[in-house]
Amino acid sequence: MPAAHNLLTLPDPLPLDGGGVLERAEIAFETYGELAPDKSNAILICHALTGDQYVAGAHPVTGKPGWWERMVGPGKPVDTDRFHVICPNVIGSCMGSTGPASPGPNGAPLAMRFPVITIRDMVRGAIALLDALGIEQLHGVVGGSMGGMQALSLAANWPGRAARVLAIATTARHSAQNIAFHEVGRQAIMADPGWNGGEYYAGAAPAAGLAVARMAAHITYLSEDGLTEKFGRNLQAKADGTAGAKSFGFDADFQVESYLRHQGSGFTKRFDANSYLYITRAMDYFDLAEEHGGLLAEAFAGAGARFCVVSFDSDWLYPTAESRHLVHALNAAGAPVSFVELSAPHGHDSFLLEVPALDRVVAGFLG
Amino acid sequence: MPAAHNLLTLPDPLPLDGGGVLERAEIAFETYGELAPDKSNAILICHALTGDQYVAGAHPVTGKPGWWERMVGPGKPVDTDRFHVICPNVIGSCMGSTGPASPGPNGAPLAMRFPVITIRDMVRGAIALLDALGIEQLHGVVGGSMGGMQALSLAANWPGRAARVLAIATTARHSAQNIAFHEVGRQAIMADPGWNGGEYYAGAAPAAGLAVARMAAHITYLSEDGLTEKFGRNLQAKADGTAGAKSFGFDADFQVESYLRHQGSGFTKRFDANSYLYITRAMDYFDLAEEHGGLLAEAFAGAGARFCVVSFDSDWLYPTAESRHLVHALNAAGAPVSFVELSAPHGHDSFLLEVPALDRVVAGFLG
Numbered sequence: 001m002p003a004a005h006n007l008l009t010l011p012d013p014l015p016l017d018g019g020g021v022l023e024r025a026e027i028a029f030e031t032y033g034e035l036a037p038d039k040s041n042a043i044l045i046c047h048a049l050t051g052d053q054y055v056a057g058a059h060p061v062t063g064k065p066g067w068w069e070r071m072v073g074p075g076k077p078v079d080t081d082r083f084h085v086i087c088p089n090v091i092g093s094c095m096g097s098t099g100p101a102s103p104g105p106n107g108a109p110l111a112m113r114f115p116v117i118t119i120r121d122m123v124r125g126a127i128a129l130l131d132a133l134g135i136e137q138l139h140g141v142v143g144g145s146m147g148g149m150q151a152l153s154l155a156a157n158w159p160g161r162a163a164r165v166l167a168i169a170t171t172a173r174h175s176a177q178n179i180a181f182h183e184v185g186r187q188a189i190m191a192d193p194g195w196n197g198g199e200y201y202a203g204a205a206p207a208a209g210l211a212v213a214r215m216a217a218h219i220t221y222l223s224e225d226g227l228t229e230k231f232g233r234n235l236q237a238k239a240d241g242t243a244g245a246k247s248f249g250f251d252a253d254f255q256v257e258s259y260l261r262h263q264g265s266g267f268t269k270r271f272d273a274n275s276y277l278y279i280t281r282a283m284d285y286f287d288l289a290e291e292h293g294g295l296l297a298e299a300f301a302g303a304g305a306r307f308c309v310v311s312f313d314s315d316w317l318y319p320t321a322e323s324r325h326l327v328h329a330l331n332a333a334g335a336p337v338s339f340v341e342l343s344a345p346h347g348h349d350s351f352l353l354e355v356p357a358l359d360r361v362v363a364g365f366l367g
Numbered sequence: 368m369p370a371a372h373n374l375l376t377l378p379d380p381l382p383l384d385g386g387g388v389l390e391r392a393e394i395a396f397e398t399y400g401e402l403a404p405d406k407s408n409a410i411l412i413c414h415a416l417t418g419d420q421y422v423a424g425a426h427p428v429t430g431k432p433g434w435w436e437r438m439v440g441p442g443k444p445v446d447t448d449r450f451h452v453i454c455p456n457v458i459g460s461c462m463g464s465t466g467p468a469s470p471g472p473n474g475a476p477l478a479m480r481f482p483v484i485t486i487r488d489m490v491r492g493a494i495a496l497l498d499a500l501g502i503e504q505l506h507g508v509v510g511g512s513m514g515g516m517q518a519l520s521l522a523a524n525w526p527g528r529a530a531r532v533l534a535i536a537t538t539a540r541h542s543a544q545n546i547a548f549h550e551v552g553r554q555a556i557m558a559d560p561g562w563n564g565g566e567y568y569a570g571a572a573p574a575a576g577l578a579v580a581r582m583a584a585h586i587t588y589l590s591e592d593g594l595t596e597k598f599g600r601n602l603q604a605k606a607d608g609t610a611g612a613k614s615f616g617f618d619a620d621f622q623v624e625s626y627l628r629h630q631g632s633g634f635t636k637r638f639d640a641n642s643y644l645y646i647t648r649a650m651d652y653f654d655l656a657e658e659h660g661g662l663l664a665e666a667f668a669g670a671g672a673r674f675c676v677v678s679f680d681s682d683w684l685y686p687t688a689e690s691r692h693l694v695h696a697l698n699a700a701g702a703p704v705s706f707v708e709l710s711a712p713h714g715h716d717s718f719l720l721e722v723p724a725l726d727r728v729v730a731g732f733l734g
Contacts, residue, residue, distance in 0.1 A: 018615035176594035191575035208558035227543035248385035
């Protein structure tokens, strides 16, 4: 794991939904913007499955810009001239927070001895970080995709802790299709002999399996129309620059094949396969209603926050129907909520991409 | 490969779109019902990606009923009391027709020395079979999914050869998303060390990779609503019969996980991984317009057949928009065509399942 800029070792054991505890868990995090003397201007940003704490600063492994630089920064919709942004790496991940790649008691990586965690466990880690930072109430908690699940979990389980909850392109529970796609990815990783029951840190990682998992997942992040517009059936240009042609072989003839292979192999350079297993499991376990007696409205009974829910019309991973289901529950709980379905061509990934209407919603809601 | 009931060795070399020929290609096929003395009552049924010639008779490997027994048989919509049904195994497949598992000149399986084929090549094999059987004109050609592609290819490239063309849950070209899902499957197979560049026939097959490929594909065959209705977030009952619970591990906790694993592993017992590579490639190459100067209507300019196009509202693999595109082209070509979108909850697989409205359409169209 790369050295994290900021690392907090939690003073107390972190209890987990699975029954165990994490002793001396570490939370890696980044902050942007000044914290007001009264600590009233903090915004917690929660990252998605393969995200990290580098929301608005260069990624130390890839050197690429932060994953939400277009949204977070001075003068941006999440304005770091006004807000103090905190973005932790979730536990179970691999960018500095405690996860399966972290050393166990004997110094070797925990690997599959790391306990299975939940979305609520991730938030419990973030709450412990806020406690350590002395931040009583957040101005807001913001997240897209799995980040949105964390935002909802925080609102439901730590009522009063956030004044505003902004959940983007997300769901209150993983559907059968969501679980199915994740299971394909996990099986791809576990089928790779390099995975070796999770014990690969001293040798070759299961890069081929992880790449296949990423490829399958990546299709679900894009819309069919977006794929057609971006690639259609265009053939890959040849190495000598001439126009592409069918090879009548198994090379990446189509641009979309080449793109997917690139997405898959690039991902393996920055992400830990065991983390992928643990985090997808946490997402599959996510069902906010189930945590609260089977009734989603109960989850938000005492939330005491304002909510904003955003979906995208081309998102088929967490389609608008999931947001509508969530909004009905918030309404039933009497929570103040605004809800908007934005039109954007990029599918689920729209929350990360150029969608000016989203900028206006985020800036307006955070006030 | 299991012994095929009926096997024809083609007397002439079979020319291929990729430029080569298949010498002494074999076509395995099944027939059902009597051929009329004037040979006017023949119906060609084309199978889908993982289908075979056992459309209405028990599968010799699995012992399961034919894949379309509900549609084909005495008194069924494709009535074998009246029609002579011919169903060939496509070349490239693994149920008796020449494919990558077939022996090459030195007796060893061809493996990746088998040439890359196209949908039109598959139909060329079927046409050679019809020639050998002395069948000049088909009463009809019928197919769902890849079978529909073959039916359309036959109509476009062998005008007059079929009087009726029934294309169900299919498309005139593979989309970027279709290609992307297939590429994930191919990469999963090729990532399995057991694949060994295709040379696995003497040893262990790439079962793990093929199972992952099948799992990913299987999700695309079902609708999200269908998955939710069938599985939702239901947990798998324990081995002792007690109600399921989250294991906080990586077992198949959810029924949908268990179902997918079962689909994946079962498939590897009856299908050849190299065939999966070749057939998915043929489907990805399929673009009927491209074969005919870029204009789909041109493909059907001289077809001289009646067409019936059927889509399902829950099919997101080949959605109704693809059928509509096809029907527009048929209209532009002046071909007589009827088009219906049926409502069915099962997604793409609806063409194989209990959809009484489809039975009526098939029976009515075949007359």
